[in-house]
Amino acid sequence: MDIISLIDSDPSSMAERYRSGDSEVSELFGSHPSKSEDWVKRALQLDESASQRANLRQVAGALRKYQSKLPYYSEAEASLDKLELSSSLVVVGGQQAGLFGGAMLIYYKAISVIQAARHAEKQLGRPVVPVFWIAGEDHDFDEANHVNVQTAADGVRRIRVERPEGPRLAVSRTSITTQQWEFALQELASQLPDSEFKPAILERLQSHIKDAPTLSLAFARLLADWFGNQGLILLDADDPNLRALEGPMFRELIQRNDALESALKAGEIQVADRGFKLQAEITPGSANLFLQHEQGRLLLYKEQDAFVDRKGNVTLSYEEMLKATASSPDLLSTNALTRPLMQDYLLPVLGAVLGPSELAYWGILGPSFKEFGRSMPILIPRQSFTYLEHNIWKLLEKFCLTPEEALSEWEQRKMQWLLAQDKWDLEDKFSLAKQQFMDLYAPILDTVSNMQPGLAPLAETNRGKILEQIAYLEARSIDALAKQNEASLQQWDRIHLSLSPLDKPQERVYGIVHFWNRYGSDWLSQWLEVPYDAVSGQRLVRSLPTYRIESGGIIS
Numbered sequence: 001m002d003i004i005s006l007i008d009s010d011p012s013s014m015a016e017r018y019r020s021g022d023s024e025v026s027e028l029f030g031s032h033p034s035k036s037e038d039w040v041k042r043a044l045q046l047d048e049s050a051s052q053r054a055n056l057r058q059v060a061g062a063l064r065k066y067q068s069k070l071p072y073y074s075e076a077e078a079s080l081d082k083l084e085l086s087s088s089l090v091v092v093g094g095q096q097a098g099l100f101g102g103a104m105l106i107y108y109k110a111i112s113v114i115q116a117a118r119h120a121e122k123q124l125g126r127p128v129v130p131v132f133w134i135a136g137e138d139h140d141f142d143e144a145n146h147v148n149v150q151t152a153a154d155g156v157r158r159i160r161v162e163r164p165e166g167p168r169l170a171v172s173r174t175s176i177t178t179q180q181w182e183f184a185l186q187e188l189a190s191q192l193p194d195s196e197f198k199p200a201i202l203e204r205l206q207s208h209i210k211d212a213p214t215l216s217l218a219f220a221r222l223l224a225d226w227f228g229n230q231g232l233i234l235l236d237a238d239d240p241n242l243r244a245l246e247g248p249m250f251r252e253l254i255q256r257n258d259a260l261e262s263a264l265k266a267g268e269i270q271v272a273d274r275g276f277k278l279q280a281e282i283t284p285g286s287a288n289l290f291l292q293h294e295q296g297r298l299l300l301y302k303e304q305d306a307f308v309d310r311k312g313n314v315t316l317s318y319e320e321m322l323k324a325t326a327s328s329p330d331l332l333s334t335n336a337l338t339r340p341l342m343q344d345y346l347l348p349v350l351g352a353v354l355g356p357s358e359l360a361y362w363g364i365l366g367p368s369f370k371e372f373g374r375s376m377p378i379l380i381p382r383q384s385f386t387y388l389e390h391n392i393w394k395l396l397e398k399f400c401l402t403p404e405e406a407l408s409e410w411e412q413r414k415m416q417w418l419l420a421q422d423k424w425d426l427e428d429k430f431s432l433a434k435q436q437f438m439d440l441y442a443p444i445l446d447t448v449s450n451m452q453p454g455l456a457p458l459a460e461t462n463r464g465k466i467l468e469q470i471a472y473l474e475a476r477s478i479d480a481l482a483k484q485n486e487a488s489l490q491q492w493d494r495i496h497l498s499l500s501p502l503d504k505p506q507e508r509v510y511g512i513v514h515f516w517n518r519y520g521s522d523w524l525s526q527w528l529e530v531p532y533d534a535v536s537g538q539r540l541v542r543s544l545p546t547y548r549i550e551s552g553g554i555i556s
Helices: 014-019 023-029 036-048 056-067 074-083 104-124 178-191 198-209 215-230 240-255 257-273 318-327 339-346 356-362 366-371 390-398 403-408 410-420 426-451 455-484 486-499 512-529
Strands: 002-005 089-095 128-134 146-150 156-160 233-236 286-293 296-303 306-309 315-317 332-334 349-354 378-381 384-388 538-542 548-550 553-555
Touching (some): 014 023, 014 356, 014 378, 036 349, 036 378, 056 074, 056 240, 074 128, 074 215, 089 104, 104 215, 104 349, 146 178, 146 512, 156 178, 215 233, 240 318, 240 332, 257 286, 257 366, 286 306, 306 318, 315 318, 356 378, 384 390, 384 403, 384 486, 403 410, 410 486, 426 455
Parallel strands (some): 089 349, 128 233, 349 378, 384 538
Antiparallel strands (some): 286 296, 296 306, 306 315, 548 553
16 A cells, blocks of 8 residues: 555644644643653553552453453454453543444544554553443434445445434444344445445344344444454443443542533633634533433433433432442443543553544543543544545546645646636637627716616616626536536546545545445455554555456456
8 A cells, every 4th residue: 555644634723733743732631642751651650540440350351241242353352361461551442333334434543543552562561452442322323323335326325224213322222123224234235336245244244233233232243353353352331341340430520520510611721722612612510421311311410419401301419329320330421521531440541542523622631630630641643544546546647636636626626627628718718708798888888877877777787697698608618518528527526426525534424344345354454554653644545456346347
């Protein structure tokens, strides 16, 4: 693979300034992945604070039970053995589940976690385990229930599973029927172009869903298939065996909830003072905790000495909340702002792999970590890629288009190319005609305006209508020009559909299953060969010529 660095679309964003080592931003987090001394410092902090975390052997035991539901890989088992060692640390990265693996960025995040853990292990000379934190406690089902693929007809198709009627439960607690799974798999099969890899892919996906699992569990099984042989451990945040170990931290979050709110507010001020827009503003009075309830996953607020939800479904006293931390911690869950604290309690988090939006909201968390006697892990920007297929690279060469131009100036470049095919000089001729008409019409406008002022608006309206007709004819002429170059313009559209589908970053639209189907498992494994660089920014990855077999023959 050839790898090219790309210019970030927003160099002033917090994530980009952090990636580039801006000291003003790094101060918010207390460390930076480019500094080897920060890795050593963080490891020492974790060693000194081991007594403030959950029992690591018990955590490893809970994770073993969860891994037993997933495809077995000896390398993942070895990672669990390592995790039980008192000297072990972890690199963690997380994401909401995604149907059939979800968007490409999830795959890239898992790779980032694995490579960062290996990097840290070599640097520190001690075991560092890669852990992928599946946010199964989240209740936004619409974020998890779909995957996009490019169809044989060169369109983007969304495959989805509809949320069952009823309360909005955590994704890991939302049941999906066998019929729903079968329908989704059939839809995927009908939309994926035929390839030599497609039958095996569909068969493997079928094996993951035959017992009608939740979205989170099916997602974990697929990630285990992709990364189990790399030693990646999968964790579901809503796993009841883990919840049973989180009670003490929930208790602390409840007891010091007012202090937490004040710390979050202080973090917001720090971010705002540096000129950044807040990614997620805190809500006054929010407890930043959820309650799993028959009416759904309910966000709790403080009201005098009680915790309530906004719709009045539940009211729990302070004492009842504390009791729940001991007797039924599985009823509680964190939100985006308290999850990092819970991660730090549950695991010896050396580093956390984060996407740009995550980095932005972690910016306010420094005072919260300090309030709870903790320090933030090293924040590692998720590696970000745009994959350039060989046939798309050939089209770029054909149209003398750079990848950067294709990503940021495609519409303008496409129109410039089309006008360059104009042997009739349509643009110049229509421009000249409009100017000549304006020149000829000006005396008429002056004459009728002087003759009777009331005619001036009519004359201006008349002029506008004639100009509209000229513009209409010009547009129709351009359409005719486009029709004559239809085949080439379709190739321009194919470039855009590949690199910026739906006018969005490729990694946020297409599912990894889209390329898996095209190029097979070997293509998936090649990503682990891309050199690790925690501060690399967006990179373009261009493959060597790759071939796939479709019903019409061999296509490059």
